[in-house]
Amino acid sequence: MKIALFDAKDYDIPFFQKMGEKYKIEYKFFETKLNADTADLARGFDGVCVFVNDDVRAEVIDRLYENGVRVVALRCAGYNNVDLEKCFGKIHVVRVPAYSPYAVAEHAMALLLTSVRRIHKAYNRTKDFNFSLSGLTGFDLHGKTVGVIGTGKIGTIFMDICRGFGMQIVAYDKFPRKDPSVRYVSLDELFRQSDVISLHCPLSEETYHIINERAIPKLKKGVIILNTSRGALIDAEALIDGIKRRIVGAACLDVYEEESDLFFRDFSGHIVEDDILARLISMPNVIVTSHQAFLTEEALANIAETTSQNLVAFFRDGLCENELCYRCGNVESCMKERKQRCF
Numbered sequence: 001m002k003i004a005l006f007d008a009k010d011y012d013i014p015f016f017q018k019m020g021e022k023y024k025i026e027y028k029f030f031e032t033k034l035n036a037d038t039a040d041l042a043r044g045f046d047g048v049c050v051f052v053n054d055d056v057r058a059e060v061i062d063r064l065y066e067n068g069v070r071v072v073a074l075r076c077a078g079y080n081n082v083d084l085e086k087c088f089g090k091i092h093v094v095r096v097p098a099y100s101p102y103a104v105a106e107h108a109m110a111l112l113l114t115s116v117r118r119i120h121k122a123y124n125r126t127k128d129f130n131f132s133l134s135g136l137t138g139f140d141l142h143g144k145t146v147g148v149i150g151t152g153k154i155g156t157i158f159m160d161i162c163r164g165f166g167m168q169i170v171a172y173d174k175f176p177r178k179d180p181s182v183r184y185v186s187l188d189e190l191f192r193q194s195d196v197i198s199l200h201c202p203l204s205e206e207t208y209h210i211i212n213e214r215a216i217p218k219l220k221k222g223v224i225i226l227n228t229s230r231g232a233l234i235d236a237e238a239l240i241d242g243i244k245r246r247i248v249g250a251a252c253l254d255v256y257e258e259e260s261d262l263f264f265r266d267f268s269g270h271i272v273e274d275d276i277l278a279r280l281i282s283m284p285n286v287i288v289t290s291h292q293a294f295l296t297e298e299a300l301a302n303i304a305e306t307t308s309q310n311l312v313a314f315f316r317d318g319l320c321e322n323e324l325c326y327r328c329g330n331v332e333s334c335m336k337e338r339k340q341r342c343f
């Protein structure tokens with residue numbers, strides 16, 4: 001089994017090397033992302049292993065197929081960067097449905113606490129022996145209302161964490177769970193009630209720019225928006241406008257719509273061309289982390305192990321419960337019933 005692993009980073013290579021030895025998989029690491037220009041690097045490999053910002057769309061899929069690649073192994077849960085319909089009949093797609101929902105939910109709370117208690121400002125001040133408290137006044141989370149959009153694995157853990165803080169919870173989900181402890185409301189109602197909004201739904205046509213210029217005026221004044229899901233859930237220009245109009249009190253962003261050419265790389269000392277991101281970063285009430293919510297030891301170990309198990313299941317056993325197929329109306333329930341490959 002020879003697998004070309006694209007967008008390889010120093011933090012994930014050791015985990016994949018270890019799992020490669022354990023599962024007898026030859027991983028070859030490419031620093032470059034997968035796209036139409038780099039797809040030919042996969043020639044002679046049985047599969048490719050990709051991450052959130054690799055491009056697995058029409059042209060790339062054709063090239064991979066011509067080069068003999070038969071499986072795309074996503075080392076993440078989200079798959080909005082893969083054209084599943086185009087893959088069907090040619091290349092199988094497997095993913096890691098969950099590696100540590102705790103990592104992402106805990107990062108969302110870390111961002112919220114940082115923002116509310118101005119930890120980022122205090123850290124910089126005390127490094128400079130500035131012990132003034134001026135401008136650092138926060139507010140209690142206890143008793144505040146958090147609106148959670150997407151109550152799947154991560155959203156559910158985030159709600160549990162918020163309950164621990166004594167917060168009130170309202171939720172919106174296209175497929176609400178039968179859980180009496182969760183108070184589901186309409187999206188507009190969630191916008192109206194929430195002091196904090198946290199996004200935990202996948203990116204799809206329906207959720208694209210779910211926070212946009214029409215949503216902003218519906219928000220509670222001073223709301224804090226957390227996005228640890230996918231950048232394109234938020235229209236960043238509308239967000240900036242909402243902050244300037246003092247409707248949005250703060251934003252904590254682990255993801256950004258145009259992150260693919262920036263995040264995971266060091267641009268210190270460079271002029272970043274993206275004016276929208278630069279404007280966001282310049283704002284005192286915006287915190288940006290570069291898609292690091294997943295980045296814990298536990299998550300990295302689980303990602304490497306599940307990806308390797310997916311490849312073994314696919315190539316040696318001829319099936320994989322973590323295969324994705326565009327024909328499944330509901331990917332999750334279909335997987336439970338499926339006993340063979342998608343095609």
Ligand code: NAI
Nearest residue numbers: 078150151152153154173174175201202206228229293294
């Ligand atoms: P999940 O599949 O367990 O939950 C997603 C939830 O969103 C489900 O309850 C689903 O019903 C709901 N949903 C689907 N369509 C919706 C819609 N149109 N409106 C409202 N809700 C909708 O997924 P999980 O594991 O909780 O992950 C959530 C997202 O977090 C992923 O899609 C991914 O984009 C993101 N993520 C981000 C990471 C990071 O490092 N920042 C790491 C891992 C995941």
